[in-house]
Amino acid sequence: MNYLERKQSRVYGYNWENVQNFQARPDDILIATYPKAGTTWVSYILDLLYFGQTERQTSTPIFDRVAFLESTISPMGPGKDLADNLPTSPRLIKTHLPVQFVPKSFWEQNSTIIYVARNAKDNMVSYFHFDRMTRTQPEPGEWSSYIHRFMEGKMVFGSWYDHVNGWWKKKQTHSKLHYMFYEDLSEDTGREIDNLCSFLGLSRSDEEKKRVASGVQFDNMKKDDTTNYSTHCPCDYKSSPFMRKGKVGDWKNHFTVAQSQQCDEDYEKKMKNSTLQFRTEI
Ligand SMILES: Nc1ncnc2c1ncn2[C@@H]1O[C@H](COP(=O)(O)OS(=O)(=O)O)[C@@H](OP(=O)(O)O)[C@H]1O
Numbered sequence: 001m002n003y004l005e006r007k008q009s010r011v012y013g014y015n016w017e018n019v020q021n022f023q024a025r026p027d028d029i030l031i032a033t034y035p036k037a038g039t040t041w042v043s044y045i046l047d048l049l050y051f052g053q054t055e056r057q058t059s060t061p062i063f064d065r066v067a068f069l070e071s072t073i074s075p076m077g078p079g080k081d082l083a084d085n086l087p088t089s090p091r092l093i094k095t096h097l098p099v100q101f102v103p104k105s106f107w108e109q110n111s112t113i114i115y116v117a118r119n120a121k122d123n124m125v126s127y128f129h130f131d132r133m134t135r136t137q138p139e140p141g142e143w144s145s146y147i148h149r150f151m152e153g154k155m156v157f158g159s160w161y162d163h164v165n166g167w168w169k170k171k172q173t174h175s176k177l178h179y180m181f182y183e184d185l186s187e188d189t190g191r192e193i194d195n196l197c198s199f200l201g202l203s204r205s206d207e208e209k210k211r212v213a214s215g216v217q218f219d220n221m222k223k224d225d226t227t228n229y230s231t232h233c234p235c236d237y238k239s240s241p242f243m244r245k246g247k248v249g250d251w252k253n254h255f256t257v258a259q260s261q262q263c264d265e266d267y268e269k270k271m272k273n274s275t276l277q278f279r280t281e282i
Pocket residue numbers: 033034035036037038039040041122125126127129130216217218219221242243244245246247250
């Protein structure tokens with residue numbers, strides 16, 4: 001077992017059975033993403049759509065309102081326990097697990113799932129900076145080698161390519177799965193909130209939806225201590241903030257022309273059988 005595998009198994013391994021035996025409920029909402037694809041953004045949208053600005057929302061950090069299922073590092077204890085004890089209905093639960101590792105009770109209970117995907121290049125950049133900042137992930141090393149590790153899928157939650165494709169395939173057979181894109185949210189948050197409401201069967205006034213769209217803007221979430229992760233312990237915010245840039249196309253500030261070409265060629269090979277379409281700029 002190499003360093004990465006040892007670290008993975010220490011953080012997530014011993015928790016495996018607990019997570020696999022998790023008892024989902026029919027009204028649960030599972031927010032599934034590859035790390036750094038917009039999990040917190042969509043979590044906060046759903047949180048506001050369902051619960052509005054209550055006292056709990058303004059005093060409790062987002063990572064205690066939305067349980068990170070497979071995490072063992074939350075200040076509130078294992079994510080599975082947090083999910084078990086969430087007082088809300090629906091319960092909002094987040095996961096980064098590839099589709100084949102999601103606890104089976106979510107399928108048995110026909111729970112609702114919101115998947116968020118982000119283009120590979122921006123996802124990679126965001127993950128790189130997160131790895132620089134967090135103490136729960138392997139050290140990222142140099143950017144030039146990180147790109148290769150990402151392309152090879154040697155990441156804590158496995159290959160980005162398998163992740164986005166696995167969930168995309170699942171969407172074709174699981175009607176309660178809504179597949180969203182970070183780039184669409186960035187382009188028109190209001191439109192994506194409308195789509196979410198239609199999918200979830202939520203009737204919210206135009207005014208309420210506008211309030212949500214404004215509340216979840218990057219600058220608002222960045223200055224809000226309940227959504228910017230500033231109170232989350234295992235991070236070094238001097239290296240990089242959690243709410244870093246929040247942009248589509250920031251990859252252009254990181255990739256050299258040669259790195260971009262190499263990534264595109266590799267992408268073509270890995271995604272050649274996929275009908276998924278990503279935008280790397282808007
Ligand atoms: N409101 C809003 N608007 C635009 N972008 C946003 C928003 N909220 C979070 N973000 C950006 O999402 C990135 C973090 O992704 P996740 O929340 O999935 O991270 S995690 O996996 O839960 O750790 C991270 O992206 P980068 O800035 O590119 O690093 C965040 O800045």
